[in-house]
Amino acid sequence: MLTKEIVYDLYRKFSKSGTSIVVVPYREIDEEAFNSECWDAFEWHRWLFQDTVKLPVIRDDLTKNFFVKRDDNLNKLSVVIKIPYEYHNQYADAIYELNNVVGQDGCCMLFVNNMIYSFASYLVIEDDYQNYEKIKAAIEKYQLEIDMTQTLDSLYSQLYSRAYNTINFTSNCSKDQILLQMTAVYAYKDKDELARSGYYVSEADKPNVFISYSHNDKIIVKDVKDRIVMCGLNVWFDENCIAVGKHIVNEFMDGITKSDYAIIFASKSTVSSVYSKAEIQNLFVKVLNNEIKLFIVKLDDVDMNSIFPNLKNYKYYDFYQEHNIDKLVMSIVDFVKKK
Incomplete structure (x- = not known):
């Protein structure tokens, strides 16, 4: 039976000392419900989680994760990079390299808006300032566009209204794993993939x-x-x-x-x-x-x-x-x- 003690232990297990967002997989909370795809059961788990950690908890059935935004005042480098929705697969190499650059106390998260008329996606990098030069070099190498109009907080707040879905790339992700996770979070294929499937608009x-x-x-x-x-x-x-x-x-x-x-x-x-x-x-x-x-x-x-x-x-x-x-x-x- 899931108890507050177990929930708090899981929260501590998946907390990194230096990241603003804690990601806890459904499977870790209730493997039986996860295997039987009983997603409604996780709403009660979300309530228990929130009551335990005393912080807002977001449930995301698409990525099968709980997200918790810590209220610590962290002194971290935070960069929001625009990933063009229609060509997102072309950015897998850049995401893979940036994810490898980010340290153990950082995070690399992809936020994707799949709503009609609002398609958008952003990669959020949060890390120690000592990694600034490496992150900057990777951004310049792939000619990525930093978006000054968005922040981690503004994107995270839109998870509540389900405007965005998000995935958190683990530090040991291979490029194939990153592509697989991107396929799961993007509701629509990018233009190159559509073209290869015969759906091409000149x-x-x-x-x-x-x-x-x-x-x-x-x-x-x-x-x-x-x-x-x-x-x-x-x-x-x-x-x-x-x-x-x-x-x-x-x-x-x-x-x-x-x-x-x-x-x-x-x-x-x-x-x-x-x-x-x-x-x-x-x-x-x-x-x-x-x-x-x-x-x-x-x-x-x-x-x-x-x-x-x-x-x-x-x-x-x-x-x-x-x-x-x-x-x-x-x-x-x-x-x-x-x-």
């Missing part, structure tokens, strides 16, 4: 969508961009489409020429952005020639006419009033796919 078959924005609005715009890409749109975005050494104006003119649709993110920052206003001016030339369709998003209380003459006479999506990113993404996708 980029040429997708509508080309040009995104015009001020870099001061980059955080919200990039979030929208990532979501509409996951919905099947082919997007021109300066950060991804202008290589080092290329002429910026020539490149965005080429992007406009090749696009069927454009999304203009309008804000007070747009008023003072030379490149944004130049893009909008060129987009309206194409609009007058019926060569492109516009979807305009108002991000704040900017006077639309201060960006471009008579801009407020064009129908726009008022994100400043709605402020619902899921609804915005659906509106953009519906607009483009209606053709």
Whole structure:
């Protein structure tokens, strides 16, 4: 019979002195229920666990683990790395190397959001500062993108609403084991795997969508961009489409020429952005020639006419009033796919 004493012993067994999150496998709590796949029984175990350790405990039936966020004030290096959902298998080597770099008192966890319109995944590294240079070298080697908008705490808090699933890679994981665990936590295959299975969508078959924005609005715009890409749109975005050494104006003119649709993110920052206003001016030339369709998003209380003459006479999506990113993404996708 499971008792508080047994639960506390398990908690101590799986606690590392230096990690914020403690992961306890279902099998260790109740092997009989685990083998019989009686997952509902683990809700009572979760309650007992939580009552014993006096900390919130999250139950995850997908990975068959309990997660406990310690309330210690740990002085640790914590890095959140963006793993593109649609190409996640390509990052197995990077995850394997980073997992080997992390010390015994650190952790390497993958958080995956499998919700429609919100597909995303992040690798969280937590370790002693003495490993900083090794972690930095691995990040640079694989050209990984550090995401400053997410933290371990913010991702962990979303486990409560089941927005994310997570796996904790053990220190002795082989690359094959990492790939196997990634297959379990990602609900959808990546693009390369779909292509090998015969489910391939040519980029040429997708509508080309040009995104015009001020870099001061980059955080919200990039979030929208990532979501509409996951919905099947082919997007021109300066950060991804202008290589080092290329002429910026020539490149965005080429992007406009090749696009069927454009999304203009309008804000007070747009008023003072030379490149944004130049893009909008060129987009309206194409609009007058019926060569492109516009979807305009108002991000704040900017006077639309201060960006471009008579801009407020064009129908726009008022994100400043709605402020619902899921609804915005659906509106953009519906607009483009209606053709």
